[in-house]
Amino acid sequence: MAERADDIHIALRLARGDFRMDLDLRLPGSGCSVVFGPSGCGKSTLLRAIAGLEPRAHGEIRVGEACWQDARSALPAHRRGVGMVFQHSALLPHLSVVDNLRFGWKRARAAPELLERWIERLALAPLLSRKPDSLSGGERQRVALARALVSNPRLLLLDEPLSALDAPRRGEILPYLEAVRREAGIPVLYVTHALEEVARLADHLIVLDAGRVSAAGPALDVLNRDDLPLALRDDAGVVLEAEVSARDAHGLLSLHTSAGTLHAHGGAHPPGTRLRVRIQARDVSLALGRHDDSSLLNLLPATLVALSDLPGGQVQARLEVQGQALLARISHRSVERLGLQPGMPLWAQVKAVALLV
Template identity: 65%
Template sequence: MTEPAPGIELRLQLRRTNFALDVALSLPAQGVAVVFGPSGSGKSTLLRAIAGLEPAARGELRIGGETWQDAHVRLPPHRRRAGVVFQHAALLPHLSVHDNLRYGWRRAGAPTSVMQEWIDKLALGPLLARPPATLSGGERQRVALGRALVCQPRWLLLDEPLSALDAERRAEILPYLEAIRRETRIPLLYVTHAVEEATRLADHLVLLEAGRVRIAGPALEVLNRSDLPLALRDDAASVIEASVLGHDGHGLLRLDTPAGTLHAHGPAHPAGTRVRLRVQARDVSVALSAHADTSVLNIVPAVLQALSPLPNGQLQLQLQAGGLPLLARVSHQSALRLQLREGLAVWAQIKSVALLV
């Protein structure tokens, strides 16, 4: 039997006048680990400490059995083989795109084939002769990704790489990030405060608060925890993995989920494609019987497990639908009229399903 690849183990501390970072984590050596949290929680500081860019950071860091830092070893940044992409691409303005790529590639001593591989995968060919000043924000970030990847990094570190982009440019970059996750064995550490990015990309999710780990674990488990701050946000949602059953030709997918068949608008993926869905609590209502005379397509049987008051005067309902956790939000008046209580069998009416490709 093949032994699993060694994972990533870290324990890093950094103390400043008004802030202390103290993080211990065990992460998989493949897939995307998303570090999520509010501004000031220490996300970027943690990433910089991993990259060796925080000289005052102390502790241990091992990836795949290789020690980058401990009481006796402290590899400088250029020897850690960590590819780093920041919020702003920081390309060398006097060099063309091609020469920006070559700059990192030559220093790393990577094979020629690696350069061409990432030029092709990131669709950089048409940009190679252009200077960075002529690129869009999305194009600059693609070049920054390529510059990091042609160095054959052991770990790819991304510090809010989409936060400076508009929605159209973010949508342009996300498929490339998903392709990196899908087609390579390079682990990614992805820092963000955007729940949409965390929901779409994360295999493993780390919730950071005030320089410490609040919780870390498989992404869907953490995202669907009802006792965490994510569940209290205005955009609180359940995250579901599903398999494509078919497409109606009008932009509507049929999806197989543990709760039954759901419908969502999205691209015509082939049958069997695994996708991730995000169902916001504000888009879920409940009824005591199933109604056929409604425009709502997604109506599934569920059991009400808990009712919790929210600061805005509403109630948040925790539902189980075929073993699938769902959140719903209703008014106190609706809860009284329907006599909602724990253990009650209801029908969850899902008005909108966001397909996260």
């Protein structure tokens, strides 16, 4: 990544019991950088160290031209200009929603329009007079997100903000997080172990393993690599940039992608909307010829690039579709029955209802 004046440089070391963190990161000074990895790999520790909440973390943190920490000194947490949202909202229980928001806003001496903007953008007006214990989990996290933003932070840190929510509540709050990513105007560092959140939110992706960086770079480049543990997960797949070209009366979207036109069911996205579509390997089937006499709407001419054995008698097929990588997960018996060999032309088939947008 070419260095820019607003980039973020993080070089940290920390030892705690058996855990060791040793990493050197350069992150873009805009957009959403997602830190991804399994539990215990150091994701939350990294965020706490950036926020100044890990006194045993040694090294250097620079945010643009500002030095937050080096070998000689370290700014205390309250001077780092960080807005932080944790797994649980940590709202002040005795204050109403509006007073929770005003608490951070007044301390930051931020402009009045900043408070008004995020109340409107995160749809909080109906909640302002209520206390935190009367809110749903998703509502509490929206308030916590607004509280962090109205403090006018230099950097927004989100530590698995959706992990305590069930699937419907996660689905409700993700569009708000996408709005923050687009409109906040500050860099966001987001921790998660959920690929859905990575696919929806990440501009830059950092994969952590046991306190070290195993991969980092533009999000789609890292997500679509087949040499990382990501490709071995049950929900492995590829993520494509897409533009909505049409939407029919039943909500079926036609999407223009680098792999060709795809059809998927999604939200009420008008033509011209740019979004991402995730194609999971387990949802891709293979055929030797094109079959138009089935319910499958997505039929893509492909070339088989490689076959890799997986546990449980499965095989992962790496395909190329108009220069775009695609993964399919099939059985050994299917490989033998179809006589699959690298270099063969095939048809990749995906149900419209299986695509994730």
